[in-house]
Amino acid sequence: MADRGHPPAAVSLPDDWPAHPDLSLALNRMGGFDWNLDSGLVHLDGPALEIFGLRPEEFDGDPGTLLDLVPNGEAARLKALIAQALKEGAPSYGAYFRIRHPDGSLRWTHTQAHIRHEAGRPRRIIGIVRSAEEELAEAALRSDVDEGRRRLTGVVGRTTDLLARASSMDDVIAVLKDEQALGQLKAVSVMLGVIEGGRIRLVCEGRLGAYVPELRYTRIDERFPMSDVVRTQRPIFITSWEEFRSGYPLLWPHIERLSVGSAAYLPLTAQARPIGALGLLYPRHGEFSDDERNLLIALSSSIAQSLQRAMLYEQEHDLAEGLQQAMLPRRIPEVPGARTAVRYRSARMGRSVGGDWYDVLPLPGDRVGLTIGDVQGHDTDAAVVMGQLRMALWAYAAEGHPPPTALARASALLHELGTDRFATCTYAEVNLVSGALRIVRAGHLDPLLRHTDGTCHWIPAAGGLPLGLSTEFTRPDEIGYPLTTGVLGPGETLLLFTDGLVEQPGTDLGERLDVLKEKVRTGPADPTELADLLFDELGQESGEDDMALLLLRRDAAGPVRSPVTGRRSADGAHRA
Known part of the structure; x- marks a missing residue:
């Protein structure tokens, strides 16, 4: 800690500190313009010319030259926006638009301008233009994430609604195969296993047509994903063929011939008691996002409750029907x-x-x-x-x-x-x-x-x-x-x-x-x-x-x- 009795040591500052505004704008891919409405000429500084993809000798100050670089529909929208701001006496305006560069690419740009009025008339428009490519890319990414979350939320809502009405094992299986429910998860196959004694009986074999008789019944102590999640009561997410091959050699020969790159296996637990397991196979390789994992775990809970209710319904129906037949x-x-x-x-x-x-x-x-x-x-x-x-x-x-x-x-x-x-x-x-x-x-x-x-x-x-x-x-x-x-x-x-x-x-x-x-x-x-x-x-x-x-x-x-x-x-x- 510095001695409080002595002044701090002198710090040398760079010669160009603080940075000139032109340098700050240039480093942040921003340029300035000044549009004289009386003469109709526009002045662009160096960074602004660079944003428009123009060399100084290529621009004569005509605003029409700039609009020619903007796609027709967006140019018309931009002209209408400026005209309305001038007509209504607005102090400023802002807009996103694209610029066509010499290589033919279109790049998003944003402008923010201030309108100066003198004697009740607009005389100059002074503003900045800046590159908006990274900004909109991030916004698009956020939009994709939000859309994905909305889709997953819709899956939860649709599946939960269908499961609430399921009163038999067949009803639960129908929900698992419903295209508007779990079909939205992009899984190519959905499997459902229920515990019977010390074994897991496969009651739903999904949509791949990969019926394997020897896997119809598997023991809980065997090395299979469903057996593992039943024993440990923890989900398993498999993200590659190598994980299938090394982790589950008994299952791998049946997976190898399928178009499957990853899988999620989830325990089905009701009232703190394991009753089965759910398996979903995906064509893609790679990790599951946190949102996907949380969604699947939440869905497994809803499926477990519905499955238990359906099993109880069927047991009670069989009991009542047996009583009725006896009568x-x-x-x-x-x-x-x-x-x-x-x-x-x-x-x-x-x-x-x-x-x-x-x-x-x-x-x-x-x-x-x-x-x-x-x-x-x-x-x-x-x-x-x-x-x-x-x-x-x-x-x-x-x-x-x-x-x-x-x-x-x-x-x-x-x-x-x-x-x-x-x-x-x-x-x-x-x-x-x-x-x-x-x-x-x-x-x-x-x-x-x-x-x-x-x-x-x-x-x-x-x-x-x-x-x-x-x-x-x-x-x-x-x-x-x-x-x-x-x-x-x-x-x-x-x-x-x-x-x-x-x-x-x-x-x-x-x-x-x-x-x-x-x-x-x-x-x-x-x-x-x-x-x-x-x-x-x-x-x-x-x-x-x-x-x-x-x-x-x-x-x-x-x-x-x-x-x-x-x-x-x-x-x-x-x-x-």
């Missing part, structure tokens, strides 16, 4: 004197399942009971209530109760269960010898009858309130369901179905019922083939509700008794 008949019993066919499809709304059911009940006296119904709601509770109602109706019918009583008792039971659910149902009994038909209906759609010649008509069965609701207005011992009677002739077919088969969002139910009627009229007579046709065609057009149908065709000969044993032989057919 439905394991098999349809053979019915001598008739052919039956049933079809069922569970709801397609994420983890939801519905309460649709069907049943075929062989009864004494050559009779058969048919039930079809739909419990309100799409959850496991609806499936449980459906099973209870199905078994109750089976028990009441087996006890010999007539259809109205069986339905009334089922309605009272549903009320006593203490659930807030209600159910629609149709119960029909057919005597396969006489063809006598008895129908009761609780808020359900009417049955459809097909005659032997193919003509069809709806059976206008009298109906009561849905099961469970009737008890709200009537004492259990007073519940009544009107009985509709008719005849099912030999070779005629009775169709019972739930509304999921015909309902379609945005379409009138009456129109859909007409479509069903026409399909039945023109369809095959065999119940099995007709059931297939209705499910294949109408089932694809319907909404996301579950659906069920039950077909019974009375044989022309009816039940046949053996002359030896007296027992009926069975020639019916059914298929669940």
Whole structure:
């Protein structure tokens, strides 16, 4: 530290300090001009002439000579700017424009000028011109960076929005392949692996068509990028072929034949638990920028949350669907004197399942009971209530109760269960010898009858309130369901179905019922083939509700008794 008691040592200064303004302007590629508006002549100093690419002998002071060096459109814009400033009495103006140099190149230039007024009139324009090439190059670079950030931000927004609506593994995979989502990252392939036990199962293999069977399942302790990120829970960024070759020799033979120069592998973690890994392959070589790395890490977090939600949805749906299937008949019993066919499809709304059911009940006296119904709601509770109602109706019918009583008792039971659910149902009994038909209906759609010649008509069965609701207005011992009677002739077919088969969002139910009627009229007579046709065609057009149908065709000969044993032989057919 200098001694405070002594003055600082004298410092010698250069002879040309401080720099003359002309030197400061020249060193910073700036030149000056003075435009005398009375004479119309322009004076350019040396640096200004250099910026315009002119030698002193090449410039005669005519401003038109300078404008000839500016592209036509920009020259017109510059003249208009100056004219407006002079007309409005502005004190100054500034503008960017390009100058064409002798080598033919165009170089950005900026001018800033002050307008001097005397006696209320503009008399001189004094200003500077400077090279703006580096300045605009930096601005363009910043603009490219900003544009890249906006693109990456758009990728995050689009992908996050799509992932928020994903409710299955297929939905998540569709997002990974969406061109407006991760497709904007310029990756040529996107891979998704999920952890199953001690292995990683590849569920999405990207867009390169590079399916490798031996990599479908890999162990977590093997030397693969996905295995590494699962073990370490840290992303891996590979920037060259050499890194692939040296770091992952087991993977390299499969990468070498692809147009891939770099890759990003990211762990998928949800609730502090690894559930999988994401891999993205790029055609380019080189490092990933900080913005790209941060973006991919953020996206991996969103994908992990969506993937976990989809996996939980599918597990819950499988559980609920398994419960629902357990509540439905394991098999349809053979019915001598008739052919039956049933079809069922569970709801397609994420983890939801519905309460649709069907049943075929062989009864004494050559009779058969048919039930079809739909419990309100799409959850496991609806499936449980459906099973209870199905078994109750089976028990009441087996006890010999007539259809109205069986339905009334089922309605009272549903009320006593203490659930807030209600159910629609149709119960029909057919005597396969006489063809006598008895129908009761609780808020359900009417049955459809097909005659032997193919003509069809709806059976206008009298109906009561849905099961469970009737008890709200009537004492259990007073519940009544009107009985509709008719005849099912030999070779005629009775169709019972739930509304999921015909309902379609945005379409009138009456129109859909007409479509069903026409399909039945023109369809095959065999119940099995007709059931297939209705499910294949109408089932694809319907909404996301579950659906069920039950077909019974009375044989022309009816039940046949053996002359030896007296027992009926069975020639019916059914298929669940």
